[in-house]
Amino acid sequence: MVQRPAAAAGGAAVIAKLVEKVNSGAVRVVLVVVGVFWLVPTIGLLLSSLRTPEEMNASGWWKVFAEPSQLTFGAYEKLLENSDITDSILNTVLITVPATVLVVVIGALAGYAFAWMEFPGRDWWFLGVVGLLVVPVQVALIPIAELFGKLGLFGSVFGVILFHTGFGLPFAVFLLRNFFAEIPRELLEAARLDGAGELRLFARVVLPLGGPAIASLGIFQFLWVWNDMLIALVFTDADSQPITVALQTQVRQFGNNIDILAPGAFISMVIPLAVFFAFQRQFVSGVMAGAVK
Numbered sequence: 001m002v003q004r005p006a007a008a009a010g011g012a013a014v015i016a017k018l019v020e021k022v023n024s025g026a027v028r029v030v031l032v033v034v035g036v037f038w039l040v041p042t043i044g045l046l047l048s049s050l051r052t053p054e055e056m057n058a059s060g061w062w063k064v065f066a067e068p069s070q071l072t073f074g075a076y077e078k079l080l081e082n083s084d085i086t087d088s089i090l091n092t093v094l095i096t097v098p099a100t101v102l103v104v105v106i107g108a109l110a111g112y113a114f115a116w117m118e119f120p121g122r123d124w125w126f127l128g129v130v131g132l133l134v135v136p137v138q139v140a141l142i143p144i145a146e147l148f149g150k151l152g153l154f155g156s157v158f159g160v161i162l163f164h165t166g167f168g169l170p171f172a173v174f175l176l177r178n179f180f181a182e183i184p185r186e187l188l189e190a191a192r193l194d195g196a197g198e199l200r201l202f203a204r205v206v207l208p209l210g211g212p213a214i215a216s217l218g219i220f221q222f223l224w225v226w227n228d229m230l231i232a233l234v235f236t237d238a239d240s241q242p243i244t245v246a247l248q249t250q251v252r253q254f255g256n257n258i259d260i261l262a263p264g265a266f267i268s269m270v271i272p273l274a275v276f277f278a279f280q281r282q283f284v285s286g287v288m289a290g291a292v293k
Helices: 003-022 025-049 053-058 061-065 074-080 083-116 122-132 137-151 157-180 185-193 198-209 211-226 230-235 243-253 258-278 280-288
Strands: none
Touching: 025 061, 025 258, 053 258, 074 083, 074 258, 083 122, 083 157, 083 198, 083 211, 083 243, 083 258, 122 157, 137 157, 137 230, 157 211, 157 230, 185 198, 198 211, 211 258, 230 243, 243 258, 258 280
């Protein structure tokens, strides 16, 4: 008991030293260089998508800096004329947005219930949810494909949404339950004394405090679903395939169709990047929540 304050003070001192080092000019330069190298593939893909196929076959994308006249939007104009790619982008949005919203909403409700509501077998139910985290997706592909076939959901956008929602919920419930459990009990009891019911308490108190964790979960789920190819390759058909499967089909059918593949691949990459950078502050807050008390 006596050593705990000293240990906490020592931990705070270590964190202060780390923050001081990170704020130094040399570390910032290193981080900027690492960030630039991390973005090099994206920049190269963007510049490649703005060149003609002949120029891409003749030289690397870095030649654009010496000859800026190579840049053109012809590949994107051709991409918009390819119905397979444009339809697949719409399918990706139709799959990703509902799968993300459903996981966040249901996961938040279930996380609150497991954290602060009393019901029979609560701990055992939560252990079951945690156990589902170790179930690999590959194990469920065949049985769920057979089930979807009997229900008439195989090859549909709705079936893919259900699959992503089902496999995203265990992690969502686990993450949000642990985050909501850290909310001070006194705060919830004070709200209950003021007459707040469970739904009002959840909407007015828990959700605002859990914003960083919910934002982190939303980003994770969005990236997982948007970049998924395995599930989409198994459960979709030609009318419901997302951009990942459509690009793979273009490679298989038209190996030299680089003027469509390059802009399509860049669009499929830049949207998740835009989502991440738009919510990066909430993402960092959610990841670091509870790290420093």
